[in-house]
Amino acid sequence: MWQIFHKLGSPKWFFGIATRLMPWLLAGALALLAVGLVWGLAFAPKDYLQGNSYRIIFIHVPSAFLAQSVYIMMATAGVVTLVWRMKLADVFVKAVAPVGLVLTFLALFTGAVWGKPTWGTWWIWDARLTSMLILLFLYGGAIALDRAINDEKSAARAVAVLVLVGVVNIPIIKYSVEWWNTLHQPATFKLTEKPSMPAEMWVPLLLSVLGLYLLFGWLACLRMQTEILAREQRTRWVKEHVLARRAG
Amino acid sequence: MAFDSFTAFILMDGHGPYVWVCYGVFVVLIAGMMLWSWRRHRAVLQACRRVHETTDESGRGSAQPAPATFTRVKVSQD
Numbered sequence: 001m002w003q004i005f006h007k008l009g010s011p012k013w014f015f016g017i018a019t020r021l022m023p024w025l026l027a028g029a030l031a032l033l034a035v036g037l038v039w040g041l042a043f044a045p046k047d048y049l050q051g052n053s054y055r056i057i058f059i060h061v062p063s064a065f066l067a068q069s070v071y072i073m074m075a076t077a078g079v080v081t082l083v084w085r086m087k088l089a090d091v092f093v094k095a096v097a098p099v100g101l102v103l104t105f106l107a108l109f110t111g112a113v114w115g116k117p118t119w120g121t122w123w124i125w126d127a128r129l130t131s132m133l134i135l136l137f138l139y140g141g142a143i144a145l146d147r148a149i150n151d152e153k154s155a156a157r158a159v160a161v162l163v164l165v166g167v168v169n170i171p172i173i174k175y176s177v178e179w180w181n182t183l184h185q186p187a188t189f190k191l192t193e194k195p196s197m198p199a200e201m202w203v204p205l206l207l208s209v210l211g212l213y214l215l216f217g218w219l220a221c222l223r224m225q226t227e228i229l230a231r232e233q234r235t236r237w238v239k240e241h242v243l244a245r246r247a248g
Numbered sequence: 249m250a251f252d253s254f255t256a257f258i259l260m261d262g263h264g265p266y267v268w269v270c271y272g273v274f275v276v277l278i279a280g281m282m283l284w285s286w287r288r289h290r291a292v293l294q295a296c297r298r299v300h301e302t303t304d305e306s307g308r309g310s311a312q313p314a315p316a317t318f319t320r321v322k323v324s325q326d
Binding site for chain 2: 056102116117215
């Protein structure tokens with residue numbers, strides 16, 4: 001058990017695994033996203049109430065889902081950073097924060113554009129939208145805080161604490177549509193129930209969510225590798241890696 | 249296909265602009281993120297390569313700070 005734990009924490013070991021995983025992640029992501037989005041845009045039936053504007057769901061839900069999911073992953077990595085001081089956990093937080101920021105922005109933006117024809121307004125200060133905006137600020141705050149502190153270890157701990165405090169926002173986002181009266185519709189997918197939409201709608205949606213997950217996996221691997229290279233520049237294995245690639 | 253014609257697909261009963269703007273921004277931001285991450289990766293990889301190529305021959309090489317400070321101090325005291 002501890003051996004696996006130590007191995008997982010080794011940047012060199014992760015670097016090798018990521019290199020092998022990345023082509024599969026990218027291929028899977030592009031295939032699933034292409035099928036899911038084309039299906040959703042052109043072949044899924046029109047919604048009886050919202051018409052064609054509902055087709056935004058095929059990018060809105062995956063972005064919003066990932067935005068929260070990435071934050072939970074970051075918070076988990078934050079705990080690992082604080083308790084076990086594992087370098088790789090900190091590398092993860094640093095590498096994926098900008099990805100989370102972009103995903104949150106996409107969820108807010110596509111939501112606003114969807115809101116105009118559906119609710120008649122781009123923006124309203126309702127619970128779901130406001131808590132999502134706070135998530136955007138949390139991502140921005142984590143990135144800014146990391147850049148503001150020069151010492152790598154202090155920065156890692158400070159960012160981990162910020163991310164952990166911010167985790168309180170996640171259940172607020174999730175349950176906001178149930179706790180308060182909001183304009184936002186309730187969750188599309190629930191683990192315990194069958195989706196309320198027909199299969200021609202939820203299958204492409206599920207494919208897009210999975211596709212975006214894989215794409216996030218690819219981005220996380222790539223960005224973590226970059227961060228590892230930058231941090232471990234002077235080590236023997238990085239030297240061997242970069243010189244071998246030049247010769248090959 | 250859920251639409252009768254290509255024009256109907258583009259217009260989407262008047263919801264076309266909303267839908268297409270969302271998909272456009274999504275593709276641009278995601279592709280941009282991928283490209284940016286990839287280019288940064290290449291840049292860091294090349295920086296590492298430069299560091300190690302200069303140090304490769306001598307074993308220690310120019311990556312270590314040269315004892316120039318000491319020399320300079322000595323000269324200025326003369």
